[in-house]
Amino acid sequence: MRKAFFITLLLLPFVSTVAQSREATIKFSPGWGYMALLDDKAMNIRKFPDLMLNLEAAVEGTAHLYPMLEVMYAHSSRKDTWFSGGLDMIGIGIGLKILVKPADYVPETDDLLDRTRYWFSVAPGPYITTISSSSGGVNAGTTKVSFGIDIGAGIEYYFLPNLGIGGQAKLIYVGYSDDYLLLNFGPSIVGRF
Numbered sequence: 001m002r003k004a005f006f007i008t009l010l011l012l013p014f015v016s017t018v019a020q021s022r023e024a025t026i027k028f029s030p031g032w033g034y035m036a037l038l039d040d041k042a043m044n045i046r047k048f049p050d051l052m053l054n055l056e057a058a059v060e061g062t063a064h065l066y067p068m069l070e071v072m073y074a075h076s077s078r079k080d081t082w083f084s085g086g087l088d089m090i091g092i093g094i095g096l097k098i099l100v101k102p103a104d105y106v107p108e109t110d111d112l113l114d115r116t117r118y119w120f121s122v123a124p125g126p127y128i129t130t131i132s133s134s135s136g137g138v139n140a141g142t143t144k145v146s147f148g149i150d151i152g153a154g155i156e157y158y159f160l161p162n163l164g165i166g167g168q169a170k171l172i173y174v175g176y177s178d179d180y181l182l183l184n185f186g187p188s189i190v191g192r193f
Contacts, residue, residue, distance in 0.1 A: 022060045024193050029054040029168055031186025035076055035087075037179060045086045045131070049076040052184055054170075058097050066097040070123055070150070072172070074182060078132075085132045089182070091172065093150045095123025115164075117156045124149040127174045148174040156190050164190040 031052040035045070051074065058068035070093045077086040100118040127148035131141065154168030165187065172182040 024060070025056075025058045025066070025190060026192075027054075027056040027058075027166075027188050027190045029056070029186055029188035031168075031184045033074065033182055033184040036181040036183065044078050045076045046079055047076070049074045049182075050086075051075045052186070054168075054184070054188075064099045066099065068095055068097045068121065068123060069093070070095070072150070072184075074184075088130045088132075089127060089174065091125060091127040091148050091150065091174070093123025093125040093148075095121055095125075095150070097121040115158045117158075117166075119154055119156070121152045121154075122149065123152075127172075127176075129174060129176050142177075144176060146175045146177075148172060154188065156188070158190075158192075162192055164192070166190055 031054065033049045033052050035047045035049065053073045054070060055072075056068055056070040058066040061067050070091075072089075072091040072093070074089045075086065077084050098120045100120070101113075101116065125148065126145050128143065128145050130143040150170055150172045152168055152170035154166055156164045156166035158164035167185070167187055169185040170183075172184060174180055174182065
């Protein structure tokens with residue numbers, strides 16, 4: 001028992017130092033999009049969503065790999081209306097972000113490339129799709145939890161050591177009763193700690 005206690009005390013400073021050196025990022029991205037592969041008779045919703053929001057948190061695993069958690073929301077109204085009935089989708093993805101060029105907290109130079117990151121991501125997970133009864137389609141009034149996968153790419157520019165802006169594009173496949181694709185693109189605000 002004493003031996004385990006002393007080994008823990010010896011390793012504690014190392015573990016806390018490693019934990020403190022890991023970068024964590026939080027990103028908020030409003031966006032625009034297009035819904036593809038929709039059956040018009042079954043869904044009766046607009047192909048251009050009214051609202052799309054994406055929130056992501058990631059923690060550095062290695063210099064280039066960041067395990068991440070993201071939550072996405074999209075609302076698409078029924079045809080010929082705005083914010084009335086339609087489809088609501090909430091996706092929770094657990095995945096991995098790959099940084100092509102990780103920027104430093106204090107760049108070696110102050111040029112644009114030293115403060116820029118490029119990334120790719122993949123995040124599978126559950127997607128909750130609800131089609132309200134006011135949509136009038138075959139699937140109206142249903143809620144279903146199904147599998148989805150999110151594949152993305154983007155760029156981030158840090159104008160301050162801990163704050164940046166960027167842009168992203170994502171392709172989301174949702175295995176609903178009528179499978180659909182959601183193309184999402186837009187700006188983002190990023191914080192890193």
